[in-house]
Amino acid sequence: MERPGRLLLLSELRVRNTAYDVSLSRSLLTWKRRVSSPVYHPFRPSVCHSVSVSEIISVREEEEENGSRRREDGSWKKIKEREEKDYRQAFTVLYVERCRQHRWRCAEVTFTCSDAALCQHWISSIREQLAAITSRPKHLLVYINPYGGKRQGKRIYEQKVAPLFALAGVSTHVIVTEFANHARDHLKMEAELKKFDGVVCVGGDGMFSEIIHGLIWRTQIDNSVDPNCPDETLSTCSLRIGIIPAGSTDCICFATVGTNDPVTSALHIIVGDSQPMDVCSVHHNNTFLRYSVSLLGYGFYGDVLTDSERKRWMGPARYDLSGLKMFLTHHCYEGTVSYLPARGIIGTPRDAARCQSGCVVCQHNGRLHSERAERYEMDDTSDCESDGEWRTIRGKFLAINAASMSCACPRSPKGLSPAAHLADGTTDLILVRKCSRFDFLRHLLRHTSKDDQFDLTFVEVHRVRRFRFTPRHCQSDSELELDLQENGKHQIFSQICRDHPACGCAPAYSSWNCDGEILTHTAIDVRAHCQLIKLFARGIEEPPVFEDLTNPCAI
Ligand SMILES: CCCCCCCCCCCCC/C=C/[C@@H](O)[C@H](COP(=O)(O)O)NC(=O)CCCCCCCCCCCCCCC
Numbered sequence: 001m002e003r004p005g006r007l008l009l010l011s012e013l014r015v016r017n018t019a020y021d022v023s024l025s026r027s028l029l030t031w032k033r034r035v036s037s038p039v040y041h042p043f044r045p046s047v048c049h050s051v052s053v054s055e056i057i058s059v060r061e062e063e064e065e066n067g068s069r070r071r072e073d074g075s076w077k078k079i080k081e082r083e084e085k086d087y088r089q090a091f092t093v094l095y096v097e098r099c100r101q102h103r104w105r106c107a108e109v110t111f112t113c114s115d116a117a118l119c120q121h122w123i124s125s126i127r128e129q130l131a132a133i134t135s136r137p138k139h140l141l142v143y144i145n146p147y148g149g150k151r152q153g154k155r156i157y158e159q160k161v162a163p164l165f166a167l168a169g170v171s172t173h174v175i176v177t178e179f180a181n182h183a184r185d186h187l188k189m190e191a192e193l194k195k196f197d198g199v200v201c202v203g204g205d206g207m208f209s210e211i212i213h214g215l216i217w218r219t220q221i222d223n224s225v226d227p228n229c230p231d232e233t234l235s236t237c238s239l240r241i242g243i244i245p246a247g248s249t250d251c252i253c254f255a256t257v258g259t260n261d262p263v264t265s266a267l268h269i270i271v272g273d274s275q276p277m278d279v280c281s282v283h284h285n286n287t288f289l290r291y292s293v294s295l296l297g298y299g300f301y302g303d304v305l306t307d308s309e310r311k312r313w314m315g316p317a318r319y320d321l322s323g324l325k326m327f328l329t330h331h332c333y334e335g336t337v338s339y340l341p342a343r344g345i346i347g348t349p350r351d352a353a354r355c356q357s358g359c360v361v362c363q364h365n366g367r368l369h370s371e372r373a374e375r376y377e378m379d380d381t382s383d384c385e386s387d388g389e390w391r392t393i394r395g396k397f398l399a400i401n402a403a404s405m406s407c408a409c410p411r412s413p414k415g416l417s418p419a420a421h422l423a424d425g426t427t428d429l430i431l432v433r434k435c436s437r438f439d440f441l442r443h444l445l446r447h448t449s450k451d452d453q454f455d456l457t458f459v460e461v462h463r464v465r466r467f468r469f470t471p472r473h474c475q476s477d478s479e480l481e482l483d484l485q486e487n488g489k490h491q492i493f494s495q496i497c498r499d500h501p502a503c504g505c506a507p508a509y510s511s512w513n514c515d516g517e518i519l520t521h522t523a524i525d526v527r528a529h530c531q532l533i534k535l536f537a538r539g540i541e542e543p544p545v546f547e548d549l550t551n552p553c554a555i
Pocket residue numbers: 204205206207247248249250251294295301304305319320323324327407409411412415416441444445447448513514515516517
């Protein structure tokens with residue numbers, strides 16, 4: 001918490017008929033109980049509270065009528081005789097309160113004052129401070145997918161989110177989608193983006209994917225950037241995106257906020273948080289296919305998604321059933337992965353440290369990335385690939401995954417790549433080679449425990465800027481010839497496997513799961529674009545462990 005700084009106001013006000021010294025600075029609102037007895041009383045509630053001005057949602061003047069004051073729920077409360085004499089004027093401050101597991105709630109405190117002018121002065125001073133926060137959105141464009149997750153999107157928005165936006169004075173234009181890609185196409189072609197300070201997506205990862213496709217595409221066209229060229233430096237999107245979770249996996253919300261809770265997300269939007277995020281572009285033969293921010297998975301996760309689409313009626317449980325089915329099917333896939341390792345950055349996929357709010361790894365690598373981009377622009381003889389060498393791996397894999405962020409979600413609270421960063425310009429390429437069902441289960445189970453899912457002989461992980469994948473059936477004759485020369489024996493075995501599926505690695509074709517959407521091509525070229533979009537989030541906050549010494553109440 002920030003230091004209080006110069007005080008703008010200091011008055012004696014009352015909270016529930018007890019006298020408090022209340023102060024307001026540019027950064028803090030503090031109320032401290034006036035000490036009548038210096039003796040410590042263990043059963044008395046806390047005597048000093050302080051709230052960061054940046055976390056005040058709004059201030060409300062309390063109405064008074066016939067000796068009664070309106071309560072939050074609209075009912076009227078009789079003002080006590082004692083109170084009535086001097087302390088009839090009141091205002092309520094609504095602010096963010098942190099609860100367990102990264103949840104935020106809207107708390108409130110009502111201050112009563114002895115004179116109307118003082119009360120008005122307090123209200124206008126707090127409102128002035130709030131108005132000075134330029135990062136808060138005033139007008140939002142909201143898209144609701146009524147069919148995401150358990151089909152509760154509309155209800156969640158109307159009951160939990162809209163009332164908070166109204167309290168905070170945020171105006172909205174709400175569109176309930178009528179068909180798949182409605183939101184994407186509206187953003188691409190119709191939406192008057194200049195009118196808004198941000199876009200809100202009510203739904204799951206698939207719906208979020210629609211939003212970023214619309215926004216990124218529109219931004220490139222407006223800036224004359226060709227989205228089909230994989231080597232182009234993409235223009236960053238200026239509008240921030242808020243996610244109100246109402247989907248099946250909701251991993252983008254979970255990994256950027258720390259929880260899947262609509263109220264918490266709404267409050268992060270209201271206070272105007274900003275979290276940059278990497279986006280991977282996916283191309284096939286110089287043709288744009290899709291963008292990805294969470295998981296790009298071929299093999300296991302591709303098959304789980306393909307199978308689960310037929311079970312959409314089951315809701316989020318479809319993934320568990322398809323997961324079990326695909327685990328038992330145990331298909332492996334042959335192909336070639338080549339990648340460009342990320343050089344000069346801080347951090348590796350095996351780090352114990354996690355990407356958190358104000359992450360220094362993201363800040364450092366983000367700076368490095370923009371400095372490099374500037375150098376490349378000045379010297380157009382070099383290209384983005386000249387600072388690293390491509391490495392190639394051929395083999396049989398159960399899964400090939402690229403996680404641009406941790407992909408933490410309720411199913412796996414640490415995610416597919418626990419040390420991945422939201423905004424470092426890289427993606428973690430995870431290769432799970434052919435292994436027994438038992439070993440694959442050990443790997444999967446480690447996503448749900450403290451054990452390291454990469455600490456297994458058949459799993460490797462690389463932090464990369466770019467990678468390509470070609471399934472064996474798409475390899476050219478010369479590549480296949482090279483394979484044969486490199487590993488003749490292996491090829492003979494693979495032929496045997498193909499002829500005898502019972503050996504447990506029947507070759508099959510999988511598809512790519514790209515943030516929950518199935519890609520139409522299997523041979524792909526993927527490139528990470530550093531901090532291309534921004535979310536109304538702040539990354540995961542470290543839970544407070546001990547007393548905050550900078551809190552003025554603690555001094
Ligand atoms: C045995 C327990 C194993 C647990 C393994 C959990 C790993 C979970 C990693 C999840 C990464 C999620 C990445 C996000 C993907 C989403 O973009 C995307 C779309 O989300 P949306 O529907 O909200 O729009 N979601 C997905 O693709 C869903 C992936 C879910 C995979 C679940 C896999 C469950 C595996 C169960 C195996 C059971 C084996 C049991 C053997 C006795």
